[in-house]
Amino acid sequence: MIEIGGVTWTYPHADHPALRGLDLSIARGELVALCGASGSGKSTALRLINGLVPHFHDDGVLTGTVTVDGVVTTDVELDALGSITGTVLQHPGRQFFTDSVREETAFAMENLGFARELTRDRVDRTVARLATWMPPDQPLRHLSGGQQQQVAIASATAHEPRVVLLDEPSSNLSPDAVARLIGALGQLKSAGVTIVVAEHRLRYLEGLVDRVIVMRDGAVDAVWSAAEFRGVSDADLAREGLRGEVRSADLPSAPATGPSIEAGTGAGEVPAGEVPAGALELDAVRCHLGGRTVLDISRAVLRAGEVTAIRGRNGAGKSTLARVITGLQRSSGVVGLDGRELSRGARQRASAIVMQDVQRQLFTESVEAEIRLACTDAAGDLDTSAVLASLDLDALAQRHPLSLSGGQQQRLVVAAARVAGRRIVVFDEPSSGVDRRHLQSISNEIRRVAADGAVVILISHDDDLLALAADRGITLVSPGELQATPSAATTDAQTMKETR
Template identity: 40%
Template sequence: MSRESKTESPVLSMDDVSFSYAGGRYGAGVEGISLSLGRGEVALLCGPSGCGKTTVTRLANGLAPHFYEGTETGTVSVCGIDVAREELWETARYVGSVFQNPKTQFYNVDVRGEVAFGCENLGFEPSDIDRRVDAAAREFDLAPLIDESLFSLSGGQKQRVACASAAAVSPALVVLDEPSSNLDFEAIAQLRSAIARWKAEGVAVLVAEHRIHYLEGIADHVLYLDDGRLARRWTADEFARLDDSERMQLGLRARSVDGIFHGNGRYNASAKAETQRAAAEKETVRFEGLTARCRKNGAFERILKVDSLELPAESVTALVGSCGAGKSTFAEAVCGLNRCDGTVTLRGDRLGKRARRRKCFMVMQDASHQLFSESVLDEVTLGMEGPDRQRRGLGILRDLDLDAFAEDHPLSLSGGQRQRVAIAQALATNRRLVVYDEPTSGLDLFHMQQVAEGIRRLCEHGITQVVITHDPEFALSCCTHVAVMDGGCITEVYPLEEDGINRLASFFCSKHHAEEKRGLANPADTPTSFLATKGVNP
């Protein structure tokens, strides 16, 4: 795929690879995949949710078929070794992985131990391990958290730990599956810097993503999967020239940060303005004395303090802030799910913690935590009443493009599909206040728009919604207001009209550009490339 790869053996090579999971579990299989990545090449793997992107990453790092059993044909090799036949511990010398849900790859309970884990497994010298851990912690801004428990971190912070763990080993190939799904803009800029560093060091990088804007100017190749097949290929220049209408027809998100705020994001401004005018005439939802505590160093520490907050009833408020600002803690407190105090006044009813569990609904960041039934339809109808609940449940699934999976087990679906099942639950419960924690992680453009449409539809039924999000593209598509959180407190609230859009753009872009200005650290401060330390010459 590059001039070098014609004269050198590729770091990653897939030759006519097909794979199907045993029993049809774990997601979509793939058919006839052929690709190669040379030293310092970055490939973006994109396509609709459930198209097989995750399967390609599992083939590249050897998890399929070693861990995810199934039938494989063709050949996958990394630095000349056949990963389907080599032991996983041997493949780990060459491949670093970052999963969509970082918790599934953790083996320790503290940050330092997790970042060091791969190096220890590979038998690095203790002094070398310490150097690598410190460098990776600096690169991913983990130094203040290095001695913290993993259980105390936010979703975005955990993703940064997973990236640092992969970086510490200095592999020949880094495989990332939706690495930005739970990251704020500052952390995404850090991720971009890390990928740029790997590229400069000669490391090959394969990234499966829906949020593709941060790879602008870094990705050398864009590979589009559809229904398990590699349907389209573009060079970076070809992809940059792709017409926006064609990009949207393919279900691909904005290609640049500028495209988010000055492209399609403003399309429903008039509809939002009408919703804002209607909301202004209605009563408000009030949050008073809302606090929450968590245990740190053997004592309980207050991590949320919202003295007073009013949001228009029947509005959709985007709750934004950096990773660790307290957004998920706020969501749990609103729904009475953590160690919290305070009240929420909803339609004149002053709700304490126990009452909020019955009146509010939360769509969790990790949708797997709230999926319990044997089928997708059973999951959606679990909290519904009435003789026609099956019909209504199927209607909700149809609106979210999930009706084809009605009889499937929820945990057999892809990450993005599970997220939509959880959102279908929220639509089915008909509660008056719904809080979403990162509802678009793992969603392509089509399904993001479907979720946005479902949220707008709930407004018409008198439901107030709060959406925790690091995704401005989504916020612009359905939210009417913005609330900013920092240090466990709400610092500002504003309507998302023209001036509000500019304020939101300033909020996200200031973090993005601040990290870009920080630039790459001195390469001498980071672990030496695996290719150099191990003498590999792919």
């Protein structure tokens, strides 16, 4: 079905090839997992199969041939390859073109010119199969990460391609959403579709996968059959930089009460006299957006020097809580630090957020200037070069921040927050799509910020990261929501629509 013969590919303006002499043959109906550390070339291999390599990147250099279902990918245009392949990119939310489940599912069939009746019938069936219980006219941006993933799969498969490609589909999913992903993959497989999944986490694929291909430096490093893969130990996976079991992080609860706190997770009240020094306190914090209560916390205490995880489904108020704490969002109630009430402005000056898209928060033309900018709002003048050396960034001092890798950018933002002496530091989904080694280094960064004495808040779905980096946890629910079932989500969405 898929034949990759001796392919070497260099991205435009890159120094080294991303793929070096890759040879791969995938049979019809096979489910193959491509894995390997970040930069091993697994995503590039997927882009080779759907033709984004080389068609989407002008001036890249390709040698070797790729054949998909008898079609040589360099001979045809992208829409021809798009009609025999279906692709789900890593961030489903970013690939949506339309506003609703139904429109998005129909998008490829409309553009590829399928007959209207056929499209209508296929869309209805695909939505019923993969995106059940989601109201078909629900705005896509209001769906949870797992629901967006289901819609992305529906949208990539409604035109019934013979090959389906998924790039790290589990990276932003909670465990129950991973279960739904397994269901969707199983359906596709039993329909005879050839499936290639690029992944860091592998264990969830154990019952489905026919072959696991480990990549390293742009070539195949090891191949495990399904039986061999079941016998591979967690230590072997670790050596390849791969994540093993999805760990479940059982964290002790942070003291928190109120309608926004999931029943049974808050650790109750902390008497006013017993609040530890430096802690962040929330009292009667309520936030309304668009006529709806999105956050309602009676009381919560987050300790300094500890990492508190904030968990909960999309729309449960996690980012709202972070924005209230950092002073970016108005709310009623009192937010205090170290026993003193802080105004919104004071909280903005005391806080930092490490965003999921870190390039949104790099403002200067060099790494050194970025640190110097952070120093200007620190108490005294600091020796920039010494700071850079201590953060292991001195080799990069003159580089433009936007030219760094994602991991380096993240480290720079964390460094700026530490240099500026911020006492509240929020990490927003810092580990989406990283391999095992990077997971460890991110976790070390987070721990170091906490060791400086800051109140650290970690918003994440990634149980692997939470198990490594978090000390306590709070699970949020949307206030007024009775239970976390699909029907509750539907009613919730309907109310939201009515109030809009």
